[in-house]
Each structure stands twice: as structure tokens, then as C-alpha cells.
Amino acid sequence: MPEVIKAEYRIVTPMFIGDANQQATGISPASVKGALRFWWRALNWGRIRSEANSDEAALKGLHKQEGYIFGSSAEKSTGQSQFLIRIRANKDLDKGAKLTDKPKPGVQYLLGQGLYHFRENYKREAIQSGSFIVECVLRPSSKAKLYKKQLAESLLALGLLGGLGSRSRKGLGSVAIQSISDDSFKVPTSVKELKEVINQWRQAAPSPPFTAFSALSRVDISITGSNALELLNQAGSEQQLYRSYGRKGSHDSFHKVAGKQAEQNFKTDHDSMLKVGNGQRPSSIPERSVFGLPHNYFFSGSNLNIEYSVGEKDRSRRASPLFIHTHVFPNGDAALLQTLLPAQFLGDGSKLEFKVKKKKPTSIAFKSSMINWDTIRTYLNRFTDREQIL
Numbered sequence: 001m002p003e004v005i006k007a008e009y010r011i012v013t014p015m016f017i018g019d020a021n022q023q024a025t026g027i028s029p030a031s032v033k034g035a036l037r038f039w040w041r042a043l044n045w046g047r048i049r050s051e052a053n054s055d056e057a058a059l060k061g062l063h064k065q066e067g068y069i070f071g072s073s074a075e076k077s078t079g080q081s082q083f084l085i086r087i088r089a090n091k092d093l094d095k096g097a098k099l100t101d102k103p104k105p106g107v108q109y110l111l112g113q114g115l116y117h118f119r120e121n122y123k124r125e126a127i128q129s130g131s132f133i134v135e136c137v138l139r140p141s142s143k144a145k146l147y148k149k150q151l152a153e154s155l156l157a158l159g160l161l162g163g164l165g166s167r168s169r170k171g172l173g174s175v176a177i178q179s180i181s182d183d184s185f186k187v188p189t190s191v192k193e194l195k196e197v198i199n200q201w202r203q204a205a206p207s208p209p210f211t212a213f214s215a216l217s218r219v220d221i222s223i224t225g226s227n228a229l230e231l232l233n234q235a236g237s238e239q240q241l242y243r244s245y246g247r248k249g250s251h252d253s254f255h256k257v258a259g260k261q262a263e264q265n266f267k268t269d270h271d272s273m274l275k276v277g278n279g280q281r282p283s284s285i286p287e288r289s290v291f292g293l294p295h296n297y298f299f300s301g302s303n304l305n306i307e308y309s310v311g312e313k314d315r316s317r318r319a320s321p322l323f324i325h326t327h328v329f330p331n332g333d334a335a336l337l338q339t340l341l342p343a344q345f346l347g348d349g350s351k352l353e354f355k356v357k358k359k360k361p362t363s364i365a366f367k368s369s370m371i372n373w374d375t376i377r378t379y380l381n382r383f384t385d386r387e388q389i390l
Contacts, residue, residue, distance in 0.1 A: 002139065003137075003138040003139050003145065003148065004110070004135055004137050004179070004268055005137070005138070005148065005151060005152050005180070005181055005182050006134070006136075006179075007133070007134045007136075007155040007156075007159065007179070007180045007181070008131060008134075008150075008177070008178065008179045008180075009128055009132055009133075009134065009158075009159050009175040009177055009178065010130075010131045010175065010178055010327055011093075011127060011128075011130050011132075011173070011175060011369075012130050012174040012176050012228045012326045012327065012328050013130075013163075013171060013174045013228060013229060013326050014097075014099060014103065014126040014127070014128050014173070014174065014201060015027075015127040015163070015164055015165045015172065015174060015175075016115055016124050016126045016165045016166040016167060017031060017126075017164055017165030017166070017171060017173060018124065018125065018165075018174060018339065022123040023096060023125050023280045024095055024097065024124070024126050025094050025095060025096060025130055026083055026087070026089060026093075026095055026127075027087050027127070027164065028087070029086065030089055032087065032134055032158075032164065032192050033070065033081075033085050034369055035156060035158050035162060035164055035168075036070070036151070036154045037066065037070050037113075037157065038162075038211075038308065039154040039157040039158050039274055040066065040070070040150060040154040041062065041066060041210070042157070042191075042211060042212040042341065043150070043153055043154065043201060043212075044062065044079050044150060044214060045058070045062060045203075045205060045208050045210075045212035045213065045214070046203035046205035046213055046214060048061045048062050048065070049205045049208070049289070050204070050205065052307055055208075055209050056245060059209065061076055061312055062072030062179065068080075068082065068143070068147075069081070069082050069083075069147045069150070070153065070310070070312070073098035073289045073361045075341060077348070079259075080143040081082065081139075082138065082139050082141060082143070082147060083136045083137055083138050083139060083144065083151065083297075084118075084136070084137040084139075085134065085135070085136055085137075086090065086134075086135040086137065087131040087133070087135075088135065089130070089136060090130060090132060090133070091133045092129070092130040093127065093129075093130030093131065093132055094126055094127060094128045094129045094130050094133060095130075096125050097125060097126055097127065097128040098122070098125055098223035098241055099122045099125075099126055099128060099282075100121070100122075103116065103252065104233040104236075105191060105233070105236070105237060105239075105258040105259075106232070106233035106234060106235065106236025106237035106241070106258075107229065107233045107241065107242065108236070108238075109234055109236045109240040109258075109309055110172065110174065110232065110235070110236040110238070110239070110324070111167060111170075111172065111267045112167060112168040112169065112170070113296075113322065114166065114167075115133070115166060115167060115172075119280065123159055124166075124213070126165075126200075127165075128224070128249070132177065136151055136155070137213035137375050147279075148190070149182070149184050149311075152180060152182035152184060152185055153184075153185065153280055154189070154372070155180060156177060156180060156185050156197070156202075158175065158177070159175055159176055159177025159178075159187075159199065160176075160177060160188070160194065160198065160323050160325070160327065160337070161198075161219070161323055161337060161339050162175070162325060163173075163175055163323045163325060165341075169292075169320050169322065170234065170236075170324055171232045171235060171236075171325060171326050171336070171353045172232075174232075174324075174325050174326040174327070175190055176326075176327045176328045176329075178330065181298070185197075185236055185270055187264065188329070189329055189331070190329060190333075190389070191209075191221060191224065191231070191335060192335075192365060193219070194221070194327070194335070194389075195303045195347045195389050197274040198219050198350075198367060198389045198390065199389060199390070201217075201219075201390070202295040202390055203215060203282060207342060207343060207344070208344070209343065209344045210308055210321070210343055210344065211321060211341045211343045212341060212343060213341065214342070214343070215374070216342040216343070217337070217339070217340065217341050217342070217390050218340040218377070218380065218388065218390055219337060219340075219388075219389045219390040220337065220338050220339075220341070220383065220386045220387065220388050220389065221335050221337055221387040222235065222335070222336050222337070222338050222380070222382060222383040222386045223235070223237070223335070223336045223386075224333065224334065224335045224336075224385075225333075225334050225335075226325040226332065226333065226334060227334060228334040228336075229329050230324070230325070230338040231326055231334055231335070232324070232336065233363075234336070235284065235324055236337055237258065238259060238379070238382050238383065239379060240257055241257055241258075241260065241262075241263055241348070242263065242378075242379050242382060243265070243266065243288055243291070243379075244257045244262060245260075245262060245264055245266065245267070245269075245270045246262025246264065247300055266286070266288055267289055269286035269288055270282060270286065270297075272286065272355075273286060273297045273302070273306055274299055274302075275368060276300070276305050276306060276354050276356070276362065277297070277299060277304035277325075277356050278302075278304075279359065281301070281362050282354055282363075282364045283363060283364075284364075284370065285308075285352055285364060285370050286308070287319050287372060287375055288307075288372070288373045288375065289345075289371065289374060290321070290345070290371050290373060290376055291320055291375075291376065292309060292315060292317075292319055292321070293308065293309050293310055293316075293317060293318040293352075293385065294308060294309030294310070294316060295308045295309075296308070304356065305353065305356070306354055306356050306367075307352050307354070307355040308346055308352070308353070308354050308355075309352070309355075310346065310350065310351070310352060310353070311351035311352060311353030311361070311363050312350060312351055314375075318346060319344065320340065321340060321341050321342060321345075321376070322339070322340050322376055323337075323338065323339040323341070324336065324338055325337045325338075334371070338380055340373075340376055340380065341368065342378070343370055343373055344358060345366075345368065345370070345371045346366045347366070348365075348366060348367055348368055349365050349366065350365070350366040351363045351364075351365065352364050352365075
């Protein structure tokens with residue numbers, strides 16, 4: 001009989017995961033495998049880098065090991081994956097749910113325009129709640145068994161820090177691991193045990209060339225409580241207040257963000273983007289770029305709309321290095337974790353493009369000195385009762 005690693009997950013926040021028609025009919029093995037690839041790379045970069053003479057050599061080694069474990073159509077020497085994935089949905093899995101309850105402002109902000117519109121409500125179906133089991137069936141190979149622990153650790157990381165589906169880095173589709181069959185790991189049942197597990201992922205490696213754990217990584221338990229969705233709303237509200245310039249209504253004496261007075265922490269971003277909208281060439285990029293791209297800027301007073309993104313032929317996005325995860329322990333207690341994984345943001349010389357309607361796009365060449373990671377750290381520090389693990 002082949003060896004099988006089983007992990008059970010609870011869906012904590014609505015999961016916007018879909019089939020070819022964007023309908024939430026279930027969780028596919030491919031989506032889980034893609035998430036496991038990501039967490040495997042994030043966890044194993046430091047180990048592989050410590051054994052190599054350079055980042056380039058480490059990347060080659062990482063690519064080779066990843067291809068062997070997860071499969072690679074590009075490498076003849078690796079071929080098929082060393083395991084098969086089966087997804088078993090439990091009876092409580094609420095598939096294809098049409099969400100009708102209006103989300104609170106903080107959750108609205110994290111959902112973004114692609115998933116929510118204040119007039120149209122939710123724009124896609126979601127798996128609202130329930131649980132499912134992931135079974136990783138190892139192939140009968142001695143080498144496959146060597147990577148069993150790494151695969152189990154990736155399953156654990158997904159269920160402690162990650163999620164599945166659209167906006168999973170914003171805390172939607174968070175999955176909380178409930179059990180795992182591998183005896184090498186213990187699923188945390190409390191904040192104390194959670195801290196012990198995550199502390200094992202501390203790394204000495206310098207800043208990596210892609211999103212992975214390193215000496216610069218940070219994991220916070222930002223808030224705890226009893227309602228996971230309310231914790232996510234609090235995080236969204238804090239991020240919106242921190243990042244947004246606010247809008248001034250006809251009867252307002254000051255700019256507002258979700259009914260509160262705007263902090264306008266990034267006034268320079270606002271002013272420089274307004275100049276770009278009015279035809280001036282950019283001389284810098286917004287400080288908030290570090291949260292990930294693309295960004296949209298709308299100036300209601302002048303009706304300007306600016307699309308700001310990576311302008312490469314095969315790339316328009318740079319995913320956020322900040323991961324929000326809402327976790328629920330077996331006893332019902334909830335915690336909101338935020339993970340910052342600093343890495344090379346873009347390659348020097350990459351094109352960043354600004355598009356204004358009816359105007360020719362303008363661009364600027366990226367330099368690593370344009371990114372300030374303290375911009376995100378300052379946001380994380382807003383949570384006064386936080387516990388910093390890494």
C-alpha cells in the first residue's frame with residue numbers, strides 16, 4: 001500500500017475559488033497543489049541557499065528539487081510528481097454559495113473591485129464554509145519518502161498562514177488545518193502552540209530573489225477573538241485607514257475613509273499621481289507600491305482614473321508580500337496572522353507603467369531603492385496588542 005499524508009482543513013472565511021465558469025463547485029487538486037508548491041518554495045529556500053555558493057546556484061537547486069517533488073513538464077530528468085492529490089469534501093462543505101449578507105467596510109476593502117461592488121454586492125460565488133481533506137498519495141519510490149516531511153510541512157504552512165482562491169493573500173479563503181496524519185508535526189490547538197510551530201521556520205538566509213522565508217521575514221498574531229470574519233474586518237479597516245487618502249463629499253469638511261477622518265499617511269503618493277494624471281512624467285513611484293501591484297487611482301474632483309502596474313510584456317502584476325490569514329483553533333478561538341516575506345520586488349530596470357484614459361501611457365524604470373519595506377512594517381505596528389513571532 002502506498003503511503004498517504006492526510007490533512008483536514010476548515011474554511012474560515014469565504015473562498016472565492018471557481019471552475020472554468022467562475023462557479024464555486026468545489027476545490028480542485030490543481031489549486032491545492034499550486035498552493036503547496038508556493039509554501040514548499042517559501043520554506044525550503046533558506047535550506048537550499050545555505051548549501052549553495054550563490055543565489056543563482058541555489059535557484060537551480062530549488063528548481064530541480066521542486067520539479068522532482070511536484071513534477072515538471074519542462075524537465076526530462078524530473079517528469080511526473082512524486083505524489084498524487086485527492087480532495088475529499090466533507091458533508092458540511094457549502095459549495096456554490098451566493099453570498100447575500102453585505103460585508104462590513106473592512107472586508108469590502110479586502111475583497112476589492114473584482115469580487116465586490118457596493119451596488120451589485122458580491123460578484124462571484126464562494127464556498128462559504130465547511131471542511132475538506134487533502135490526501136497526498138506518495139508514489140512507491142525511496143526518493144519520494146525523503147521528501148515526505150517537506151510535503152507534510154507545506155500542508156501545515158498552508159493551514160497556518162495561507163488560503164485558497166482569489167484574494168487569499170488578503171485573508172479570503174483562509175483554511176485552518178485541523179489535523180495531519182504525519183507524526184513529525186503537531187497541529188497547534190492554542191496560540192502558544194502556534195508560536196512554537198512558526199518559530200521553527202525562522203531563517204538566517206539573506207533577502208531572497210523570490211517570496212520566501214528569510215532573516216527579514218516577520219509573522220505577527222495581530223488580533224485574537226472569537227469571530228474570524230470580524231477579525232478580518234478589523235484588519236481591513238486598519239489597512240484602509242492606513243493606505244487611503246479619503247474622499248471629500250459635498251457636505252464634508254474633511255476627507256473620509258469608511259466614515260472616519262482620513263489619516264492621509266501617503267499624501268505624496270496622492271499628489272504625485274495627480275500630476276501624472278495631468279500629463280506630467282513620473283519621477284518616482286508611490287510608496288504604497290510595496291503592498292503589490294497593480295493599483296488604481298481615482299480622483300473624483302477631476303474625474304481622473306490612473307491604472308498603475310508592471311508594464312512588462314508577460315507581466316502586469318507583482319503579488320503582495322503581505323499574507324493575511326484568519327485562523328480558528330479546535331476550541332473555536334480565532335486569531336488573525338499577518339506574514340511579511342520581503343524579497344526582490346522586481347528586477348532593476350523593469351518597466352512600471354501609468355495609464356490615463358485618452359492619454360499615451362508613461363513609464364519609469366524600477367530600481368530596488370524605490371521600495372521601502374518599513375511601509376508595511378509600520379502598518380503591522382498599528383495592532384497594539386500584537387504578538388510578533390518572527
